[in-house]
Amino acid sequence: MLTQSQLVELLADHGQPSYRATQILDWIFKKRAKSWDEMTNLPESLREDLAGKYPLRPLKHTLTKGSKDTTRKFLLELGDGRYIETVLIPASPALYGERSDRHTLCVSSQIGCAYGCKFCASGLDGFTRNLSAAEIVSQIILAEELSGEKVNNLVFMGMGEPLANFKNLCVALEMITSDWGLKIGGRRITVSTSGLVPQIKNLAELPQQIRLAISLHGPDDETRDKIMPVNRKFPVGELFGALRVWNSKKNQKITLEYILIDGINADPEHAMILAKRAASIKAKVNLIPYNKVEGLEWVRPSDTACRKFQNVLTQAGISATLRLEKGHDIDAACGQLRLKKEKGTL
Numbered sequence: 001m002l003t004q005s006q007l008v009e010l011l012a013d014h015g016q017p018s019y020r021a022t023q024i025l026d027w028i029f030k031k032r033a034k035s036w037d038e039m040t041n042l043p044e045s046l047r048e049d050l051a052g053k054y055p056l057r058p059l060k061h062t063l064t065k066g067s068k069d070t071t072r073k074f075l076l077e078l079g080d081g082r083y084i085e086t087v088l089i090p091a092s093p094a095l096y097g098e099r100s101d102r103h104t105l106c107v108s109s110q111i112g113c114a115y116g117c118k119f120c121a122s123g124l125d126g127f128t129r130n131l132s133a134a135e136i137v138s139q140i141i142l143a144e145e146l147s148g149e150k151v152n153n154l155v156f157m158g159m160g161e162p163l164a165n166f167k168n169l170c171v172a173l174e175m176i177t178s179d180w181g182l183k184i185g186g187r188r189i190t191v192s193t194s195g196l197v198p199q200i201k202n203l204a205e206l207p208q209q210i211r212l213a214i215s216l217h218g219p220d221d222e223t224r225d226k227i228m229p230v231n232r233k234f235p236v237g238e239l240f241g242a243l244r245v246w247n248s249k250k251n252q253k254i255t256l257e258y259i260l261i262d263g264i265n266a267d268p269e270h271a272m273i274l275a276k277r278a279a280s281i282k283a284k285v286n287l288i289p290y291n292k293v294e295g296l297e298w299v300r301p302s303d304t305a306c307r308k309f310q311n312v313l314t315q316a317g318i319s320a321t322l323r324l325e326k327g328h329d330i331d332a333a334c335g336q337l338r339l340k341k342e343k344g345t346l
């Protein structure tokens with residue numbers, strides 16, 4: 001899968017006119033061709049040539065967990081025999097974006113992850129490789145085919161740190177937002193990061209009005225160090241410096257993700273520091289009570305403690321959502337299905 005400009009260049013190398021790029025993109029993104037053979041308005045020799053080098057479908061569906069009314073996880077196999085998960089979330093008022101009738105897809109950006117956030121299964125087996133732009137975009141195409149639903153909200157919160165795969169992320173974003181591509185508006189796309197400061201500043205320079213979510217989980221260095229190893233490299237002060245740069249370039253409220261873990265980061269004192277931090281960048285806060293991850297000992301605070309935490313924020317004038325229902329494990333436990341499959345325990 002290539003962008004429009006990459007295709008034009010490639011076709012010129014094959015002695016082909018540039019309008020062929022429009023034809024090919026139309027087949028891929030509008031008609032959803034599954035093979036180059038279907039592109040009957042292209043010369044046969046060109047189709048054969050491209051088919052050998054650019055597989056149209058780099059992902060194979062292996063299994064689906066969940067049902068139409070609940071969160072559905074699709075386990076997808078890549079060309080090299082590795083697996084990733086893509087999660088389709090039914091319409092919900094508490095999820096990202098403003099409207100409640102959206103089908104949100106949570107996509108992966110890497111196989112495994114090098115950042116080792118302590119609440120996350122994706123980092124348990126370390127990092128394997130980046131996903132290509134085609135592998136990122138194919139998750140959306142495949143999820144739409146499997147579900148029969150149009151994905152109209154996208155979150156980069158699956159396996160991997162999207163900003164550590166910056167180049168491919170940018171190419172994928174071009175394919176996703178362009179008129180010749182999937183045509184999903186930037187405002188319907190949220191990129192979630194553990195807080196890679198240089199890349200946040202670079203992302204702020206992109207033309208698309210995408211949304212940014214930060215896996216914060218600790219309002220000060222002492223607390224965040226316990227949960228997010230990345231904080232030793234990019235401490236809270238530096239991170240918020242980058243978020244101010246983001247605010248100066250983009251007209252979108254930042255979301256601070258905050259998993260509430262009993263005895264670690266969920267005291268009212270933490271809420272007070274978090275409120276000040278959020279106010280300093282006019283961010284909203286998304287509170288997620290901790291969901292148990294196999295192999296980790298942390299526990300979820302009581303519902304009362306979670307509400308108390310939320311109240312501290314709202315009384316300080318911060319917009320803070322809290323999802324108390326269990327089973328929405330995509331934020332905290334991405335990557336578990338893949339780990340089971342690769343270890344043969346699924």
Ligand code: SF4
Pocket residue numbers: 113114115116117120121122123158159160161193194215
């Ligand atoms: S939360 Fe994101 S950055 Fe952290 S280990 Fe999991 S996938 Fe990696």
